[in-house]
Amino acid sequence: MRQKAHGGNLAWAAALAGCPADAIVDFSASISPLGPPDSVIAAIASQLGNIQHYPDPDYAELKIALGRFHQLSPEWILPGNGSAELLTLLGRELAQLTATFLLTPAFGDYYRTLAAYNAKVLEFPVNLRADQEFSNQLSVISDQLFTVRSNDDSPHNPISEYGLLLNNPHNPTGKLFLRNDILPYLKDFALVVVDEAFMDFLPPEQEQSLIRLVQRHKNLVILRSLTKFYSLPGLRLGYAIAHPELLAKWQSWRDPWPVNTLAQAAAIAALEDTEFQKLTWKWLPEARNQLFQGLSSIDGLQPLHGAVNYLLVKSQYSTSELQTKLLQQHQILIRDCQSFKELGDSYFRVAVRTEFDNQRLIAALASVIS
Numbered sequence: 001m002r003q004k005a006h007g008g009n010l011a012w013a014a015a016l017a018g019c020p021a022d023a024i025v026d027f028s029a030s031i032s033p034l035g036p037p038d039s040v041i042a043a044i045a046s047q048l049g050n051i052q053h054y055p056d057p058d059y060a061e062l063k064i065a066l067g068r069f070h071q072l073s074p075e076w077i078l079p080g081n082g083s084a085e086l087l088t089l090l091g092r093e094l095a096q097l098t099a100t101f102l103l104t105p106a107f108g109d110y111y112r113t114l115a116a117y118n119a120k121v122l123e124f125p126v127n128l129r130a131d132q133e134f135s136n137q138l139s140v141i142s143d144q145l146f147t148v149r150s151n152d153d154s155p156h157n158p159i160s161e162y163g164l165l166l167n168n169p170h171n172p173t174g175k176l177f178l179r180n181d182i183l184p185y186l187k188d189f190a191l192v193v194v195d196e197a198f199m200d201f202l203p204p205e206q207e208q209s210l211i212r213l214v215q216r217h218k219n220l221v222i223l224r225s226l227t228k229f230y231s232l233p234g235l236r237l238g239y240a241i242a243h244p245e246l247l248a249k250w251q252s253w254r255d256p257w258p259v260n261t262l263a264q265a266a267a268i269a270a271l272e273d274t275e276f277q278k279l280t281w282k283w284l285p286e287a288r289n290q291l292f293q294g295l296s297s298i299d300g301l302q303p304l305h306g307a308v309n310y311l312l313v314k315s316q317y318s319t320s321e322l323q324t325k326l327l328q329q330h331q332i333l334i335r336d337c338q339s340f341k342e343l344g345d346s347y348f349r350v351a352v353r354t355e356f357d358n359q360r361l362i363a364a365l366a367s368v369i370s
Helices: 010-017 038-046 048-052 060-070 082-094 108-116 134-150 179-187 211-216 244-253 261-272 274-296 319-330 355-369
Strands: 077-080 099-104 121-125 162-167 191-195 220-225 238-241 301-303 310-315 347-351
Touching: 010 319, 038 048, 038 261, 048 261, 060 077, 060 261, 077 082, 077 244, 082 108, 082 162, 082 191, 082 220, 082 238, 082 244, 099 108, 099 134, 121 134, 134 179, 179 191, 211 220, 274 301, 274 310, 274 355, 319 347, 319 355
Parallel strands: 099 121, 099 162, 162 191, 191 220
Antiparallel strands: 077 238, 220 238, 301 310, 310 347
């Protein structure tokens, strides 16, 4: 069995470690260790009797709940079978443009969906130096915009034929773009897609979401996920926020009933659980700092400061070898970064987990490195 590009492949990890899957401590998937919330489990249980019926194909109750949560009319929201399904629809949309600008390293699923429709990709690497101010990373896009305009003599705006695909916070670095750094590009690109899968890990006073601007920019699409923050990856639930005309077109492209009854009930309960949200915002900064300090204390490891629930770590040692030793000797799974071609065998990524788990990882890394 081969390792998949995504984290969280416990079947592969258990086979390599020679133990049951539930014995693995999973740092490879950036899922909150605090959930799922009790309110969500209760909501799922309450709907078990309804799995004998088809789900609501219009997700009316779910869209109302999401609209209330984001202060939007429901027609601006399209739920999906995880944000991966919505990315596939986006790939078809972006393939109709001249090319898509992509900051790298980039989430692997972006390449999957763009390749599926033969979309052209223009890649721009970010600077991963720890002392580099991340808000300046978008300057590589500005430089390319200037080059395209300079080389085009036609009267139209050549950039109006291009798309821009970003994730904020950035995956795999965990860095946060400021809202005002992204705004200028809305006038330059035919379609701007901002994947905010991890934005909900930031409290309201710190988050940099562009959701409140969607109604003013017809070319803006926001992707969100409910699976990371609420620990629900097995239910597969995400949603897009965009102009109703665009979402209606996507709805006509896809299979019926992509969002199942239990996922809809779980999402509605999660959105209403303000206590769980506050608990997460209180827990994360201290837990992340504890993990950062512990990793920094190990010779040969250099974690990058991040804004959300995972850390990217530069390593002097082969990270694929570290991954294997951690599994076989300690039943711990970290995310190697070989699927990110810019990172290769020199970086790994770890989720922020409980204090006990974080300490266990730090001790295990120190042991296998020594």
